[in-house]
Amino acid sequence: MKAEIITIGDEILIGQILDSNSKWMAEQLNAIGIEVFQITSIHDDETHILKALAEAARRVDIVLITGGLGPTKDDITKLTLAKYFDDVLILHQDIVLHIQTLFKKINYPFTELNKKQALVPSKAVALMNFYGTAPGMWFEKNKTIYVSMPGVPTEMKGLMTNSVLPLLQSKFELPFIYHKTILTYGMGESMLAEKIADWENELPKPIKLAYLPAFGRVRLRLSAKGKSKEQIVNLVEKEAEKLIPIIGDIIVGYEEQGTIEQIIGKLLVKKNKTLATAESCTGGAIASLITTVAGASRYFKGSVVSYTKSAKETILKVNPETINKYSVVSAEVAKEMALNAKALFKVDYAIATTGNAGPTTDITDKSVGIVFIALATPTQVIVEEFNFGQPREKVIARTTNKALEILRAKLIKN
Amino acid sequence: MKAEIITIGDEILIGQILDSNSKWMAEQLNAIGIEVFQITSIHDDETHILKALAEAARRVDIVLITGGLGPTKDDITKLTLAKYFDDVLILHQDIVLHIQTLFKKINYPFTELNKKQALVPSKAVALMNFYGTAPGMWFEKNKTIYVSMPGVPTEMKGLMTNSVLPLLQSKFELPFIYHKTILTYGMGESMLAEKIADWENELPKPIKLAYLPAFGRVRLRLSAKGKSKEQIVNLVEKEAEKLIPIIGDIIVGYEEQGTIEQIIGKLLVKKNKTLATAESCTGGAIASLITTVAGASRYFKGSVVSYTKSAKETILKVNPETINKYSVVSAEVAKEMALNAKALFKVDYAIATTGNAGPTTDITDKSVGIVFIALATPTQVIVEEFNFGQPREKVIARTTNKALEILRAKLIKN
Numbered sequence: 001m002k003a004e005i006i007t008i009g010d011e012i013l014i015g016q017i018l019d020s021n022s023k024w025m026a027e028q029l030n031a032i033g034i035e036v037f038q039i040t041s042i043h044d045d046e047t048h049i050l051k052a053l054a055e056a057a058r059r060v061d062i063v064l065i066t067g068g069l070g071p072t073k074d075d076i077t078k079l080t081l082a083k084y085f086d087d088v089l090i091l092h093q094d095i096v097l098h099i100q101t102l103f104k105k106i107n108y109p110f111t112e113l114n115k116k117q118a119l120v121p122s123k124a125v126a127l128m129n130f131y132g133t134a135p136g137m138w139f140e141k142n143k144t145i146y147v148s149m150p151g152v153p154t155e156m157k158g159l160m161t162n163s164v165l166p167l168l169q170s171k172f173e174l175p176f177i178y179h180k181t182i183l184t185y186g187m188g189e190s191m192l193a194e195k196i197a198d199w200e201n202e203l204p205k206p207i208k209l210a211y212l213p214a215f216g217r218v219r220l221r222l223s224a225k226g227k228s229k230e231q232i233v234n235l236v237e238k239e240a241e242k243l244i245p246i247i248g249d250i251i252v253g254y255e256e257q258g259t260i261e262q263i264i265g266k267l268l269v270k271k272n273k274t275l276a277t278a279e280s281c282t283g284g285a286i287a288s289l290i291t292t293v294a295g296a297s298r299y300f301k302g303s304v305v306s307y308t309k310s311a312k313e314t315i316l317k318v319n320p321e322t323i324n325k326y327s328v329v330s331a332e333v334a335k336e337m338a339l340n341a342k343a344l345f346k347v348d349y350a351i352a353t354t355g356n357a358g359p360t361t362d363i364t365d366k367s368v369g370i371v372f373i374a375l376a377t378p379t380q381v382i383v384e385e386f387n388f389g390q391p392r393e394k395v396i397a398r399t400t401n402k403a404l405e406i407l408r409a410k411l412i413k414n
Numbered sequence: 415m416k417a418e419i420i421t422i423g424d425e426i427l428i429g430q431i432l433d434s435n436s437k438w439m440a441e442q443l444n445a446i447g448i449e450v451f452q453i454t455s456i457h458d459d460e461t462h463i464l465k466a467l468a469e470a471a472r473r474v475d476i477v478l479i480t481g482g483l484g485p486t487k488d489d490i491t492k493l494t495l496a497k498y499f500d501d502v503l504i505l506h507q508d509i510v511l512h513i514q515t516l517f518k519k520i521n522y523p524f525t526e527l528n529k530k531q532a533l534v535p536s537k538a539v540a541l542m543n544f545y546g547t548a549p550g551m552w553f554e555k556n557k558t559i560y561v562s563m564p565g566v567p568t569e570m571k572g573l574m575t576n577s578v579l580p581l582l583q584s585k586f587e588l589p590f591i592y593h594k595t596i597l598t599y600g601m602g603e604s605m606l607a608e609k610i611a612d613w614e615n616e617l618p619k620p621i622k623l624a625y626l627p628a629f630g631r632v633r634l635r636l637s638a639k640g641k642s643k644e645q646i647v648n649l650v651e652k653e654a655e656k657l658i659p660i661i662g663d664i665i666v667g668y669e670e671q672g673t674i675e676q677i678i679g680k681l682l683v684k685k686n687k688t689l690a691t692a693e694s695c696t697g698g699a700i701a702s703l704i705t706t707v708a709g710a711s712r713y714f715k716g717s718v719v720s721y722t723k724s725a726k727e728t729i730l731k732v733n734p735e736t737i738n739k740y741s742v743v744s745a746e747v748a749k750e751m752a753l754n755a756k757a758l759f760k761v762d763y764a765i766a767t768t769g770n771a772g773p774t775t776d777i778t779d780k781s782v783g784i785v786f787i788a789l790a791t792p793t794q795v796i797v798e799e800f801n802f803g804q805p806r807e808k809v810i811a812r813t814t815n816k817a818l819e820i821l822r823a824k825l826i827k828n
Contacts, residue, residue: 011626013450014593015441016635016669019433022455027429036427038462041436041453044624048451055469072607072625073614113604152627179428190527193486200487210458211486212425213566221430277719283705284698287719291697294773294806296721303719304729305691305701311716311759315729345725359708392708394568 001172002037002060003029006052008067008077009151012041021066021156032165033174033225034062044068049080057144062168067151069134071113078137081148082121085139089119092126092135099133124148127163131155136163145171176229180236181212181255182220184247185405189213192220196246199239206232207239219255252405260404261289267411268299268349273378275407276345277303278316278337280328281355281371285400301345306337316340329354331383334374338383342376349410350376351403355388357395371399375406377414382406415586416451416474417443420466422481422491423565426455435480435570446579447588447639448476458482463494471558476582481565483548485527492551495562496535499553503533506540506549513547538562541577545569550577559585590643594650595626595669596634598661599819603627606634610660613653620646621653633669666819674818675703681825682713682763687792689821690759691717692730692751694742695769695785699814715759720751730754743768745797748788752797756790763824764790765817769802771809783809787817791824 005025011017019041026036037060042048049068056063068077082089095118103110117133120126127136127147132155139146147164149156168174184192189211193200200209206226212219222240226232244251257263268275277286287303290296304315309328312318318336326332337352355371369390374383384406388398419439425431433455440450451474456462458481470477482491496503509532517524531547534540541550541561546569553560561578563570582588598606603625607614614623620640626633636654640646658665671677682689691700701717704710718729723742726732732750740746751766769785783804788797798820802812 010622010624010637011635012437013440013453014444014637015437015439015450016593016595016626018437019453023426023429023432025429026427030428036429037457038466039427039433039453039455043451052452070625070627071604074622074624108602109605111604111608113607179430181430188522190485190525191523193527194525208424208488210424210488211484212430213484221425223424223428279698282702283710283714284693284701284717284719285705287698288696288702291699291719291721292807292810296697300697300721302721302725302729303698303717305698305705305717305719307705307711307714307716308759315716315718315758344729345722391568393706396706 001034001062001174003034003062003064004037004056004060005039006056006063006065007039007041007151008044008049008065009041010044013043021151021153024153024157025064025066025160028160028165029064030177030179032169033177034168035177035225044074044076046076046080046083049077050084053084053146057142057146061144063144063146064164065146065148066156069148069150071117071133077148078119078121081124081137081139081146085121085123085141087121087123090122091115092118092120095120095126095135098128102133127159129155129159130162131158138164138167175225175227176232177225178223178229178232178236179256180222180240182222182240182243182251183217183253183255184220184250185217185252187218187247187250189218192218192247192250196243199242199246203239204235207236252408260401260408261293264290264404264408264411265293265296265299267408269295271411271414273349273411274299274301274345274347275349275351276301276341276347278341278350278352279303279305280307280312280337280353281357282353282396282399282403283307285396286351286353286403289400289404301347304341304344312337316344329356329370329372331372331374331385334372334383335381338374338376339381348378349407351407352376353399353403355386355395355399357392357399358390359392369395371395373399373403373406375403375410377410382410415448415476415588417448417476417478418451418470418474419453420470420477420479421453421455421565422458422463422479423455424458427457435565435567438567438571439478439480439574442574442579443478444591444593446583447591448582449591449639458488458490460490460494460497463491464498467498467560471556471560475558477558477560478578479560479562480570483531483562483564485530485547491562492533492535495538495551495553495560499535499537499555501535501537504536505529506532506534509534509540509549512542516547541573543569543573544576545572552578552581589639589641590646591639592637592643592646592650593670594636594654596636596654596657596665597631597667597669598634598664599631599666601632601661601664603632606632606661606664610634610657613656613660617653618649621650666823674815674822675707678704678818678822678825679707679710679713681822683709685825685828687762687825688713688715688759690715690755690761690764692755692764692766693717693719694721694726694751694767695771696767696810696813696817697721699810700765700767700817703814703818715761718755718758726751730758743770743784743786745786745788745799748786748797749790749795752788752790753795762792763821765821766790767813767817769800769809769813771806771813772804773806785809785813787813787820789817789820789824791828796820796824
């Protein structure tokens with residue numbers, strides 16, 4: 001069973017917004033065994049929409065459409081769908097009522113424009129949108145399913161979760177799709193490929209391998225699809241295991257276990273340990289990432305973002321002599337920051353970062369991209385130096401990732 | 415001149431990564447007067463790629479392709495392009511040299527697989543990739559231009575900036591495209607549309623209007639395209655001005671002035687003022703956003719992320735009595751956090767946040783989603799209460815946005 005996602009809206013084509021809806025939908029469809037064959041972003045334009053619908057119907061079984069369902073003039077998806085299916089719009093009184101109830105709650109006046117939202121093509125099944133005014137619409141024609149949903153993420157997600165995914169699952173006997181993504185650090189893509197060439201050549205047919213390289217790490221994704229969940233999982237797991245004797249030293253984990261901040265959270269809870277950060281060049285990015293995890297307050301105590309020499313001295317109590325002798329971007333200052341943050345927040349682990357993220361050079365003698373990461377543990381303090389190059393966002397992102405990797409590795413060993 | 419962006423790679427279609435490349439490319443192309451007509455994401459599959467290329471050539475003048483240029487087996491874009499153009503690959507010695515130089519710097523061994531990266535179809539112009547091993551490739555056939563680039567964002571961006579955009583600009587006389595996006599807060603989409611209906615109906619033909627609603631705000635985007643930059647800008651600006659007497663009270667700014675963190679940075683530099691934050695529920699997200707701006711160290715001094723009662727008391731010196739009397743999630747605590755952060759970092763402005771981001775309830779008596787934001791200015795301290803609902807990421811994001819809006823409004827008035 002193949003699907004295509006069509007997003008309608010100029011805002012994606014002029015680069016004003018990021019298409020995060022399609023990523024989420026693709027993940028959800030994959031999880032229930034539907035392959036996303038193509039994602040197509042098109043204009044709010046009748047000719048373009050009609051053509052894209054017809055083309056998609058030739059490629060796939062299920063066409064999921066988002067966007068263009070607002071009450072204003074620039075939104076033309078519903079009228080265009082009526083044209084595509086040679087249909088007329090009819091008013092749904094239950095949707096009028098739903099909108100009125102919704103608006104009463106938030107004290108919005110109900111206008112004539114809102115009433116337009118309750119018009120639905122007669123050939124469509126209207127799907128309840130709990131979080132907004134535009135209903136989802138389900139059409140079937142020549143064995144192809146078309147579903148139209150609003151582009152507002154919460155509304156689309158509600159419709160997918162409550163209606164579209166369960167309906168697709170009940171309608172089709174779907175295969176099982178399994179992905180396992182192996183996270184490796186510290187070896188380039190080409191070298192890695194040569195090292196695992198024999199293993200790769202002998203992979204059983206149903207397994208597809210992909211290399212996903214990024215900033216000092218390569219993710220290896222194994223994918224397979226089949227009728228039996230047990231069989232597919234076993235097949236993939238067996239091949240993943242064979243990699244351990246070959247490249248076990250550079251495997252740090254598996255993406256499906258969660259993000260690194262989630263893994264760290266689980267490890268800290270399990271060990272009943274606490275964490276704080278002292279951040280200079282990362283400007284709070286590490287604390288911010290750690291606190292995206294629900295329940296982080298169980299193990300995360302806080303952070304001092306010291307963006308000046310004075311903040312390092314007065315709040316983090318870094319010795320002014322250390323700064324004068326070694327400069328703020330130094331192993332010595334990073335160490336003191338980590339140790340003092342550990343004491344200040346009374347925690348078991350403290351991460352500290354200091355570096356020059358650029359693009360302007362600061363008062364230190366180090367060049368842009370140089371970063372020191374220190375980690376204070378219950379028994380010691382370690383520090384590492386890196387050159388993360390440029391640009392600024394890369395330096396911040398790589399420092400954040402690397403700091404979390406160092407912490408994760410320590411937590412597993414300790 | 416119309417372009418299509420084709421992204422090749424299963425990782426987008428299974429929802430493993432977000433397609434941020436296409437957003438960036440669309441923005442850049444728009445800025446030089448090239449309209450992105452469609453964005454298409456397809457599989458690493460020969461048949462699919464060949465079909466997508468042929469279809470795109472029927473729709474547009476310029477086809478920009480990213481992805482599938484790595485050295486490993488799953489990357490098949492280059493071979494498929496050679497097939498599409500009925501071409502053979504030839505070795506470029508200068509690219510071999512470039513890769514060897516690149517690898518020497520970072521101490522990576524040069525392997526046979528890397529040499530494959532220096533093979534380029536004979537009909538292509540190879541474009542220098544300063545940040546990686548795979549060159550860009552420029553093809554022309556039947557008046558259509560095809561450019562293939564790696565999917566790694568820094569490499570694609572380097573190629574676009576250094577080669578592709580300048581080449582397109584020199585080759586075509588491009589029109590001027592102008593967007594102005596008006597940010598409004600506090601009025602629903604339908605009501606807003608009714609309020610500006612007369613103005614909308616009388617918009618001159620070349621101007622297109624779009625409504626972009628999200629979380630309590632609606633952005634109104636005016637777009638126009640034409641030969642004369644002056645004429646187009648004047649036309650759009652005149653219409654935007656006409657909105658001020660109609661909805662001036664809900665307009666807070668214009669998106670093209672930059673992101674809110676950039677605008678705040680400019681305002682602080684202009685007024686020669688400094689900033690710090692004291693964050694509880696936002697966990698460093700505000701500091702992190704502020705420090706993404708290059709040069710932030712000129713005005714941002716730091717942050718205390720106090721994720722516990724004890725951190726609020728010992729580092730931020732919040733009076734324990736205030737916490738006991740009002741709870742940590744209270745206007746009084748937010749005020750003290752802001753005032754004390756202002757003193758601690760010796761700054762002119764300090765933002766403080768305290769709230770319950772959920773999903774677990776903490777020791778306070780306030781329900782999930784309740785947030786207090788305080789702002790200490792050179793002369794006063796203000797505090798506001800919000801209920802940002804759920805889920806967690808929405809609470810953190812809305813608190814961060816709202817805090818920056820409050821600061822921005824204050825900076826403009828002061």
